[in-house]
């Protein structure tokens with residue numbers, strides 16, 4: 001049982017971690033499956049390879065590795081965590097994978113639940129965690145963004161299969177009691193009326209149940225995507241929401257240390273950076289190695305930049321996630337680092 005804190009206002013980002021499957025599939029290898037080429041994929045997306053879970057790997061395992069690394073960076077034991085939020089659209093179990101992650105970590109004092117907002121999921125989860133921390137209801141929260149879209153991609157559809165991969169990333173967040181607050185602000189948006197441009201829809205057959213009653217029986221169809229519409233959505237909405245957030249907080253784009261966007265397509269990253277005149281060296285990108293890993297892209301990129309020393313404590317970061325739903329959001333924060 002968590003005792004509420006009365007003085008808590010601030011949010012701190014204490015540690016990060018990430019994990020990717022061992023098997024990397026290059027563009028050239030994909031060309032053995034669908035009619036495509038390394039040149040086409042690289043020039044249209046910036047992607048050179050993606051990681052794909054094998055039959056022994058699971059979302060819980062990848063998430064567990066990422067979470068353990070984040071806890072280790074913060075120097076926290078798993079039983080000091082009050083809440084686990086797992087942002088994913090591809091759980092191992094539709095009832096939720098967060099409790100399995102909780103058990104795997106031995107986070108015996110944590111409540112755990114899944115949160116689904118596709119590629120915006122990690123950002124939505126960070127903002128959700130911040131509310132628990134600011135209210136004083138929780139002291140320490142683990143937020144994981146993890147997806148294994150390879151299970152749901154149509155590997156014969158060259159228009160979409162070249163984009164996606166699997167990964168998990170994590171951050172651990174803490175309530176600050178000394179007035180320091182490293183989450184400056186956020187904006188979240190959804191527009192279900194445009195959701196058909198990117199879907200992983202349920203399909204079902206009606207089967208007789210009893211008398212005149214029937215029930216639905218089925219599963220899910222692979223990802224269906226209108227790439228051009230998703231592209232237009234991203235290059236319109238991401239700059240707009242970032243612009244609004246920066247203006248709300250009086251932050252000039254040239255004062256940012258890093259732009260940390262959902263890694264969907266290098267052309268989208270470049271278009272957003274151009275709009276704010278942010279130099280390429282401040283735009284974090286690891287798309288070439290992993291492709292679009294949905295809810296995992298932002299925390300995996302964050303973790304790599306923290307571990308390489310690019311992101312330092314105190315650095316100001318503008319982040320934006322966007323994807324199916326449609327959903328999108330932005331957050332302005334500083335990397336706190338371990339206490």
Ligand code: ACO
Pocket residue numbers: 035036037040041044045118119120158159160162163198225226227228230231264265292294322323324
């Ligand atoms: N290899 C070779 N040719 C291809 C491939 C491929 N992998 N895919 C499509 N083509 C062909 C098409 O068939 C088409 O040929 P045609 O004119 O003879 O019909 C031609 O290339 C152009 O196709 P477009 O779809 O117009 O290509 P476009 O330049 O729009 O690029 C892309 C496609 C890369 C998918 C782009 O639209 C994009 O990145 N969109 C955003 C997608 C995205 O980010 N989705 C994830 C969002 S996040 C989430 O929530 C999961």
